[in-house]
Amino acid sequence: MDTRTGGFLAAALLLLAASGPSEACSCSPVHPQMAYCKADIVTKVRFVEATKLNLNNNTDGELDWIQYEIKPDKFFKGFDMIPNLQYVYTASQESLCGYNHYSTNKSEEYVIAGYIHEGKLRISSCSFIKPWAKLTASQKRGLIQLYKDGCGCNIVVCLSAPCSTSTDKDCLWTDYLTSQSSKAYQSQHYACLPQNSNACTWQSMKPRVASTAFRSRAAH
Structure with a gap:
């Protein structure tokens, strides 16, 4: 991932954490091309299962993550960056721009554009995540x-x-x-x-x- 992009994302998460859970996450408008170009991986997937994890070993739960098990169908970018991609991660709290996948339809395909951090594919509520069927x-x-x-x-x-x-x-x-x-x-x-x-x-x-x-x- 571009170091400027990684630095921006890290700084944004730190600022959001400092502001407290009552603060809402806000996202800037992103054209699909912008999302594609800035992402490390762009792929079409099915969401299979969600599991809550504590990747940072914190006891207060503030930085818990959600691990989504996914089934990739097609890669548009970064297919070789994480071999055998199986999971994508997001913050569990909406105040930290965590993404909540509300659909229970496990057969529906989504395009996700994510970034790699510490060897894991990450997404947020600001990420480009769209049902494939609803794209033009x-x-x-x-x-x-x-x-x-x-x-x-x-x-x-x-x-x-x-x-x-x-x-x-x-x-x-x-x-x-x-x-x-x-x-x-x-x-x-x-x-x-x-x-x-x-x-x-x-x-x-x-x-x-x-x-x-x-x-x-x-x-x-």
């Missing part, structure tokens, strides 16, 4: 084929106008300027990919659609 065809194509090509690009989140980019490697993500989830075109159907000039632009992932249909550089 474009998002599936991104995971299988296209997102990896855009990991040298930057997706800049725009939460309120005006917004702008600073380099030709940036793509402005404007989905959050509308309250209608059906308008989330960039997260559902577009990837930020490099062109022949090495500049990055939004490109449609829909089959047989012009690849440069969305070129947002600034919102006003």
Whole structure:
């Protein structure tokens, strides 16, 4: 895992622990491509069983973890990082961004994007964890084929106008300027990919659609 990513995650957990269990976990918006590129492992799995563990040997229970037994079906990234992957871990407390898997359907497949810490795959409530069946065809194509090509690009989140980019490697993500989830075109159907000039632009992932249909550089 990138040391900056690992440092950020560790610092976030320390801050959350210091704030006490009454504090809620908050997550920044993450485009599926961002989740793919920042993760160590991206895989499609079935959740089988959950077991509560105390990995840190603490007696107060504050840092207990949940071990999810999983059955990987397909790897999109990092297939060789943990041979025979069988478990994924998360903090047991929601205040520490612990992920709770509420579904009891053991046959349902999920895409999870996690990071490796101390040889274990970790996820949180901020991780990209989505039912495979609810992803768009474009998002599936991104995971299988296209997102990896855009990991040298930057997706800049725009939460309120005006917004702008600073380099030709940036793509402005404007989905959050509308309250209608059906308008989330960039997260559902577009990837930020490099062109022949090495500049990055939004490109449609829909089959047989012009690849440069969305070129947002600034919102006003």
